[in-house]
Amino acid sequence: MTLAAAVPARRKGDKGIDGSADARLGLMLAAPIVFAMLSLVLIPVASTLWESMHRVNPMMAGTPFIGLQHYRDLLADPIVNEAWRNTFIYVAICVALETAGGIGAALLINQAGRWRRYLLAAVVLPWALPGVVNAVVWGWIYNPAFGLLNGILVAAGLDFEKFVWFNDRTIALFAVSLVHVWRMLPLTAVIVLAALQSIPNDLYEAARIDGASRPKMFANITLPLIRGGIAIAMTQSTVAAFNFFDEAWILTGSARGTRPILVQVYLEAFQNLHFSYGMALSVLVMIASLAVSLVYVLRVQRVTRLD
Amino acid sequence: MDMRLSHRIGVWIGIVVLLVWSVGPIYWAIATSLTPTPDLMSQPIHFFPEHLTLNHYQRLAGFGYIASGDVTVASQFRNALLNSVITALAATIVSIFLASLGGYAFARLEFPGRQTIFFIVIATIAIPGYTVLIPLYRLMVSLKLIDTYLGVTLIYLSAFLPLALWLMRSVFQQLPLSIEEAARIDGAGRLTILFRIVMPLAAPGLVAASIITFLGAWGQYMVPLIFSPTRTKPLTVLIPEFSTKNFVDYGLINAAGTIAMIVPILIVVFLNRYLVSGLTAGSVK
Incomplete structure (x- = not known):
């Protein structure tokens, strides 16, 4: 889609008379960006790759080359594997809930009539807030003795008095995911809403004349036409869930049962000061995240080509 | 029926x-x-x-009847609020300045390597930010930029520039070329066209890109946790610290959290149109 958008903008006659002046100005305007990205992203990535094959540890002298030793150690490290497992669980829970909830929210916003503007603003709100603040507020909501959640459940007559949400691992993973879902669901909703709005109304008119029911129209008109948008939203959800850090760190700290892989990177590098070991792990996370994005991008391309 | x-x-x-x-x-x-x-x-x-x-807010502001321990709370909070505002604004201004100039260059000017450079810059969006945090940390240590506004702003810049550039380029591409051509025939130079004609037309896109960059910087946690540990500590790093003591002061934490939420809430209430347009434009890659 990138190229399709870029190509029409390239005009044949654009070079014109002052082509060389344009080229100079263009390079001048692009230069600071190139410099910033080179020095702050590309060279650091290269150095991460390079140093992950060395032993870099402020507590130990020298930085000897050790090849793929860190990577071998990482694959055998039970704590790292547990963190991977947690991250995959987070990805599964978050992507599923954000996609289902986001589509539902978009459909509701689309039908809200004149309240739609306000409903959209309310739905977008959690995305705009700092993730850390959300985590702190939700931590208070989950409070066993005085929290809102147990308060509601007790008021509803259920036996949740002083129920601790972070004791059981499965429940804790869900509870932590839910805070992340609260923040990221709006993005899915907004993307799907944009896709919904691009569906021409006559399609529904025609289906209505043919006597199609609502569920039928949804399955045969709406869903196929928002598939591209859903795929894009799922890519965003997946990458965000792989990058999961803020909420997990605030709510459960370094607890192993709920520790995502990124908290593991942080602990290795900035608390244990195993710099290069942490770097090797972050390289693995980068590869996993890029691979998942790539799968989605390829699928989106196939889907959009079918459209 | x-x-x-x-x-x-x-x-x-x-x-x-x-x-x-x-x-x-x-x-x-x-x-x-x-x-x-x-x-x-x-x-x-x-x-x-x-x-x-209003007691919790009074303690954060340091006014009215407060206990002696609250004096540090109030001064810490004031500093953190100021730090959040400064770093988020600095990140936004620098990113949007570079992204709008660069976005125009990538949209309208022919220069060698244009497509390649653009592709590489945009591709960095897919690189998770923390892959570079460790080398950046050592770079910032060697440049003595840990715990400085400049250091944090540079890291925010590297994180938010690609998306802002993407947004700004698509904004410029959607503007009609005929206006610029007319101005050129009248003898206006490229920079005159850019600042006098194109930028005002691109204002909605500038607002959208600014909002997204600002909110991103305002809510950042992991970057300041590593790069702004004390003097430049923002609200996002300070607020969780209120709960590390034995007694968690939920009133105080929620008051501080509410203050940290006010700016994003105001943005959503008054500028949601721009925010949503930016989010959809930014996601349809």
């Missing part, structure tokens, strides 16, 4: 659930921040505060 009525009822129930889900936690944070501490520690809990107090 019956089907339509039940459908409408279903939609309205769904809307109410959606509203409670989205706004409920925010309401709870604000309600907690206005409730006296003894009331917070009572059971059963009250869904609406029985008594209201």
Whole structure:
């Protein structure tokens, strides 16, 4: 889609008379960006790759080359594997809930009539807030003795008095995911809403004349036409869930049962000061995240080509 | 008719659930921040505060009747608020300045390597930010930029520039070329065209890109946790620290959280149109 958008903008006659002046100005305007990205992203990535094959540890002298030793150690490290497992669980829970909830929210916003503007603003709100603040507020909501959640459940007559949400691992993973879902669901909703709005109304008119029911129209008109948008939203959800850090760190700290892989990177590098070991792990996370994005991008391309 | 009525009822129930889900936690944070501490520690809990107090906010501001320990809380909070505002604004101004100039160059000017450079810069969006945090940390240590506004701003710049560039380029591409061509025939130079004609037309896109960059920087946690440990510590790093002591002061935490939420809330209330347009434009890659 990138190229399709870029190509029409390239005009044949654009070079014109002052082509060389344009080229100079263009390079001048692009230069600071190139410099910033080179020095702050590309060279650091290269150095991460390079140093992950060395032993870099402020507590130990020298930085000897050790090849793929860190990577071998990482694959055998039970704590790292547990963190991977947690991250995959987070990805599964978050992507599923954000996609289902986001589509539902978009459909509701689309039908809200004149309240739609306000409903959209309310739905977008959690995305705009700092993730850390959300985590702190939700931590208070989950409070066993005085929290809102147990308060509601007790008021509803259920036996949740002083129920601790972070004791059981499965429940804790869900509870932590839910805070992340609260923040990221709006993005899915907004993307799907944009896709919904691009569906021409006559399609529904025609289906209505043919006597199609609502569920039928949804399955045969709406869903196929928002598939591209859903795929894009799922890519965003997946990458965000792989990058999961803020909420997990605030709510459960370094607890192993709920520790995502990124908290593991942080602990290795900035608390244990195993710099290069942490770097090797972050390289693995980068590869996993890029691979998942790539799968989605390829699928989106196939889907959009079918459209 | 019956089907339509039940459908409408279903939609309205769904809307109410959606509203409670989205706004409920925010309401709870604000309600907690206005409730006296003894009331917070009572059971059963009250869904609406029985008594209201501004005490938690007073302690953050350092006004009125406060305990001696609150003097540090107030000064820490003031500094963190100031740091959040400064770093988020600096990141936004620098990113949008570079992204709008660069976006115009990538949209309208022919220069060698244009497509390649653009592709590489955009591709960095897919690289998770923390892959570079460790080398950046050592770079910043060697440049003595840890815990400085400049250091944090540079890291935010590297994180938010690609998306802003992407947004700005698509904004410029959507502007009609004929206006610029007319101005050129009248003898206006490229920079005159850019600043006098194109930028004003691109204002909605500039606002959208600025909002997204600002909110991104305002909510950042991991970057300042590593790069702004003390003097330049922002709200996002300070607020969780209120709860590390033995006694968690929920009123104070929620008051601080509410203040950190006010800016994003105002942006959503008044500028949601731009925000949503930026989010959809930014995601349709």
